[in-house]
Amino acid sequence: MKIAGPAVAAVCATLSFWLPGEAHKGITSKFTYNADVYPIFLNRCGHCHVAGGVGPMSLLSYEDAFPWAESLRAELLETEGATADDPAGFIAAAHRNAPARELDVILDWAGGGTPEGDPAMAPRPVALRNEWTHGEPQLALPLGAPYQMPPDAMEAIQEFTWPLALSTAREANAIDVLPGTPAIVREVDLLLRTGTAAPRPLGTWIPKQNPAPLVLSPPARLEPGSTLVARVHYRKTWKYEGQPMTDRSTIGVYFLR
Amino acid sequence: MKARVLAMLLAAAVIAAAGVSAAQLAPISWTCPMHPDVLDDRKGKCSVCGMDLEPVRLVTVWTCPVHGVIFEPEPGKCRICSRQLVTATMALTWTCAGNKQVNQIEPGVCPDGSPMAAKYSPRPHGDHNPKHGGIFFMAPDNWHHIEGTYPAPGRFRVFIYDEFSKPLALSKARQVRARVVTKEGLASTPLLLVRSGTFFEARIDQLPLPAQMTAKISFGPDDKESRFDFAFPSYSKDQPAPSPAPVSTSSGRAQPSPAAPAEGDVAALVSELKTREAEVNSLVKSGAFGSLYVPALQAKDLALEIQAKAANQPALESPVKQIVVSAYLLDSYGDLGDREKIHEASRTFSAAVSALETLVARR
Numbered sequence: 001m002k003i004a005g006p007a008v009a010a011v012c013a014t015l016s017f018w019l020p021g022e023a024h025k026g027i028t029s030k031f032t033y034n035a036d037v038y039p040i041f042l043n044r045c046g047h048c049h050v051a052g053g054v055g056p057m058s059l060l061s062y063e064d065a066f067p068w069a070e071s072l073r074a075e076l077l078e079t080e081g082a083t084a085d086d087p088a089g090f091i092a093a094a095h096r097n098a099p100a101r102e103l104d105v106i107l108d109w110a111g112g113g114t115p116e117g118d119p120a121m122a123p124r125p126v127a128l129r130n131e132w133t134h135g136e137p138q139l140a141l142p143l144g145a146p147y148q149m150p151p152d153a154m155e156a157i158q159e160f161t162w163p164l165a166l167s168t169a170r171e172a173n174a175i176d177v178l179p180g181t182p183a184i185v186r187e188v189d190l191l192l193r194t195g196t197a198a199p200r201p202l203g204t205w206i207p208k209q210n211p212a213p214l215v216l217s218p219p220a221r222l223e224p225g226s227t228l229v230a231r232v233h234y235r236k237t238w239k240y241e242g243q244p245m246t247d248r249s250t251i252g253v254y255f256l257r
Numbered sequence: 258m259k260a261r262v263l264a265m266l267l268a269a270a271v272i273a274a275a276g277v278s279a280a281q282l283a284p285i286s287w288t289c290p291m292h293p294d295v296l297d298d299r300k301g302k303c304s305v306c307g308m309d310l311e312p313v314r315l316v317t318v319w320t321c322p323v324h325g326v327i328f329e330p331e332p333g334k335c336r337i338c339s340r341q342l343v344t345a346t347m348a349l350t351w352t353c354a355g356n357k358q359v360n361q362i363e364p365g366v367c368p369d370g371s372p373m374a375a376k377y378s379p380r381p382h383g384d385h386n387p388k389h390g391g392i393f394f395m396a397p398d399n400w401h402h403i404e405g406t407y408p409a410p411g412r413f414r415v416f417i418y419d420e421f422s423k424p425l426a427l428s429k430a431r432q433v434r435a436r437v438v439t440k441e442g443l444a445s446t447p448l449l450l451v452r453s454g455t456f457f458e459a460r461i462d463q464l465p466l467p468a469q470m471t472a473k474i475s476f477g478p479d480d481k482e483s484r485f486d487f488a489f490p491s492y493s494k495d496q497p498a499p500s501p502a503p504v505s506t507s508s509g510r511a512q513p514s515p516a517a518p519a520e521g522d523v524a525a526l527v528s529e530l531k532t533r534e535a536e537v538n539s540l541v542k543s544g545a546f547g548s549l550y551v552p553a554l555q556a557k558d559l560a561l562e563i564q565a566k567a568a569n570q571p572a573l574e575s576p577v578k579q580i581v582v583s584a585y586l587l588d589s590y591g592d593l594g595d596r597e598k599i600h601e602a603s604r605t606f607s608a609a610v611s612a613l614e615t616l617v618a619r620r
Contacts, residue, residue: 104561
């Protein structure tokens with residue numbers, strides 16, 4: 001009997017979705033992005049690895065996350081701490097604080113075909129949050145003028161200073177940074193210069209999943225005429241290579257009441 | 258409704274006529290025509306180049322490690338050379354004998370009324386079987402494969418394959434630089450391409466069995482060396498080695514246990530974990546790196562289960578995490594055949610298992 005080829009093919013194609021069969025060889029993971037992996041990325045990584053964040057990629061949508069599966073595996077299995085890219089080991093520490101079970105989910109998913117899962121469970125878009133985490137500071141010190149990072153620069157360290165116009169000495173117990181352009185503000189060394197003495201380090205601010213101000217313990221005594229110094233380490237990721245970037249970060253100081 | 262039932266019956270008739278039962282029709286996967294190792298379970302774009310993914314049916318067939326034209330649905334022997342058949346992942350399509358242009362993923366009927374014939378095409382990394390009785394590894398570049406053999410005392414050979422596990426073309430083989438080291442710190446011996454271009458060979462000292470040696474290979478003129486560690490328990494016979502599956506206990510080596518970790522109380526789980534640790538150590542010692550992933554990944558599942566059952570012991574988090582990380586590292590390094598890294602990961606693995614055992618015993 002002569003059977004119309006396209007009609008048969010169409011029927012066969014339809015039928016094939018109804019037929020039981022073994023799972024195809026590409027997908028072996030029992031975890032899916034939508035159900036299992038996204039919640040981990042949101043809670044452990046989403047502050048930095050979001051569109052516009054300091055991370056080199058967003059992990060908060062399937063389309064953004066799955067191409068990085070092999071990189072994720074390599075990074076999470078890396079046993080070294082500080083590297084040339086991360087001399088203080090901050091990134092290494094941030095990347096390896098997931099508990100064992102969550103690590104297993106990510107590694108199994110990344111090595112097992114990165115299945116997306118039920119489209120009905122696809123997460124809604126998440127926007128970058130960039131705000132003071134401790135409420136408005138008592139003293140907010142923005143950069144005097146925006147810093148222009150040239151297109152051919154991938155990295156730069158810029159020092160900014162603020163003479164403190166204080167009438168009396170005050171004790172500061174915390175200091176925070178509100179990046180103007182979070183994507184390029186990698187870390188900020190904060191120092192206090194009093195008189196002619198060498199600047200005293202107050203600490204280093206870095207972007208974190210759970211951002212918080214730098215606690216000054218014991219509190220730092222800010223004298224009238226002293227100068228706050230911020231050395232900002234700017235770094236572009238591959239996304240911004242060749243582009244001019246602008247930043248006008250603000251330093252926030254919290255005083256003891 | 259009647260039309261739909263009729264269409265289903267017609268389709269079933271066609272499928273049966275094509276010699277494929279309904280239950281055998283593998284589901285459709287989606288792959289990139291330029292990057293065949295990209296696979297997805299739905300239509301989309303290639304994650305590497307952005308091209309539209311195309312449908313493919315992936316099946317496991319039994320084939321001869323030497324005669325790639327042999328495809329059988331079941332284990333058996335090659336009809337040409339009587340070697341034991343080995344499994345390989347292939348793409349299944351249907352074609353017509355009189356018109357090779359026909360190549361579709363659905364069975365059908367040829368213009369002359371005869372049913373289409375099934376056709377199997379190799380997939381990259383679908384065949385990790387040794388072809389000459391040796392030890393098979395994938396290269397870190399995720400493209401080349403190599404097989405090392407020790408066919409006679411003092412004779413070491415390396416076969417180099419492409420991503421489809423086919424012998425490298427002569428022009429590409431001539432770009433390879435390879436050497437063998439029998440002991441670090443001693444001078445290496447060059448591995449020279451034989452005239453036929455089918456393998457590289459070096460004459461080395463006649464080492465006692467198990468013979469251990471390291472091949473260091475650059476696959477291209479600008480490539481850095483990749484390291485492959487071999488341990489030959491016996492002289493290689495040019496018959497396919499068994500696929501990574503339970504090793505015979507008659508040889509005295511540990512046999513990997515069945516896949517599913519045991520349920521039960523914590524003590525029983527710890528005992529299972531120790532068994533997996535012993536299997537890992539045995540495989541590391543014997544050089545059977547390609548099989549490491551089985552007990553290693555079973556062990557990490559057991560460790561996670563122990564942690565779940567002993568929920569009031571937060572101190573377990575550290576050793577369990579070490580077991581998880583080192584299990585995945587053993588899986589990765591096992592494919593690459595890097596003995597140094599495997600040994601380091603197995604030491605971490607064993608230390609973490611001991612730490613977990615100690616903590617559980619204190620409950």
